[in-house]
Amino acid sequence: MKFGEFGLADATGAILAHGIAINGQRFKKGRVLSPDDIAVLRKAGIETVVAAILEPGDVGEDTAAQRIGDATTGDGVAATGAFTGRVNLHAAAHGLVVYDRDLLDRINRLDEAITIAALPPFAVVEPRQMVATVKIIPFAVRAELVKACIDAASSGGGLFRVASFRPHRVGLIQTTLPGTRAKVLDKTVEVLRHRVESVGGALAGESRCQHRTGDVATAIGRWLDAGCTMVLISGASAITDRRDVVPSAIEAAGGSVEHFGMPVDPGNLMLLGRKGNIPLVGLPGCVRSPKL
Numbered sequence: 001m002k003f004g005e006f007g008l009a010d011a012t013g014a015i016l017a018h019g020i021a022i023n024g025q026r027f028k029k030g031r032v033l034s035p036d037d038i039a040v041l042r043k044a045g046i047e048t049v050v051a052a053i054l055e056p057g058d059v060g061e062d063t064a065a066q067r068i069g070d071a072t073t074g075d076g077v078a079a080t081g082a083f084t085g086r087v088n089l090h091a092a093a094h095g096l097v098v099y100d101r102d103l104l105d106r107i108n109r110l111d112e113a114i115t116i117a118a119l120p121p122f123a124v125v126e127p128r129q130m131v132a133t134v135k136i137i138p139f140a141v142r143a144e145l146v147k148a149c150i151d152a153a154s155s156g157g158g159l160f161r162v163a164s165f166r167p168h169r170v171g172l173i174q175t176t177l178p179g180t181r182a183k184v185l186d187k188t189v190e191v192l193r194h195r196v197e198s199v200g201g202a203l204a205g206e207s208r209c210q211h212r213t214g215d216v217a218t219a220i221g222r223w224l225d226a227g228c229t230m231v232l233i234s235g236a237s238a239i240t241d242r243r244d245v246v247p248s249a250i251e252a253a254g255g256s257v258e259h260f261g262m263p264v265d266p267g268n269l270m271l272l273g274r275k276g277n278i279p280l281v282g283l284p285g286c287v288r289s290p291k292l
Helices: 035-045 063-070 100-109 142-155 182-198 212-226 247-250
Strands: 002-006 020-022 025-027 048-053 059-061 077-079 087-091 095-097 116-119 128-137 140-142 161-164 167-175 204-209 230-234 255-258 269-276 279-284
Touching: 020 035, 025 035, 035 140, 059 063, 059 142, 063 077, 063 116, 063 128, 063 140, 063 142, 100 116, 100 142, 116 142, 116 182, 140 142, 140 255, 167 182, 182 204, 182 230, 204 212, 212 230, 212 247, 230 247, 247 269, 247 279
Parallel strands: 167 204, 167 230, 230 279
Antiparallel strands: 002 048, 020 025, 059 140, 077 087, 087 128, 095 161, 116 128, 255 269, 269 279
16 A cells, blocks of 8 residues: 555545545545546645555455454354444344453454454443444555454454353342341342343342251252252351351252352352252352442
8 A cells, every 4th residue: 555645646546644625625534536536626726635545455444344343253243334444343142242362462463554442351241232343544454464364353253252141040048147137138139139130130039048058958959949040149157168058058959169269359259059050159248239
């Protein structure tokens, strides 16, 4: 691609790099100059324009953006039409944005002429929300560079996908100790109902029992028998060890503890368990708050 200041005799078909106002008429940046445009410019006394002229092997910004954008779309992601060298990618479902961050970085390092900006991996998105945007910086890029981006972005079925939330039917267990206030438990139900529904699930109901291993194990069994696909356990006392009440109850109910403790704050006392393919989650105390 040639870029610079060109005389009007050489500017037919050139792409205008900067907007020009002539007698109330506006020639916008990116306009492809026609013979009529050249005549208007010459009549106005303009002798040169700063523009870009494509050469063999160049791919125009819109075409390049469209090809790359289409190549990046996986399941649950749709590309818009190209405009000013940009293609936006939108979620087609309610779920999590999933992509290989290292691969995205490698594509962005191929050449400064091509950029792909995106939400962080595993961001929650709604349908029609923008997930990423492909932007071609100059007016054109080399065909081999476009091909390299497409080959990388389309590997594995598209760089970006949205993993839809599964419509879990969730049972909630809350344990009690002497002094546990019903008001706190009631509030917890509503907070968790909102959280579950915000990710496409439904709270099937809530049960309360004493903070004892046998009682919690029995409650887990009842929710599994009721057909729940996930069970949440909010203890009256925080889990402090894998041998504590909640993890012991999960094992007593025939399940297993997969992991205890998370590198997050708040929420580091979260426990993940499972019985078969049913998640059993020991909740940290912070879930009682509506805050993030």
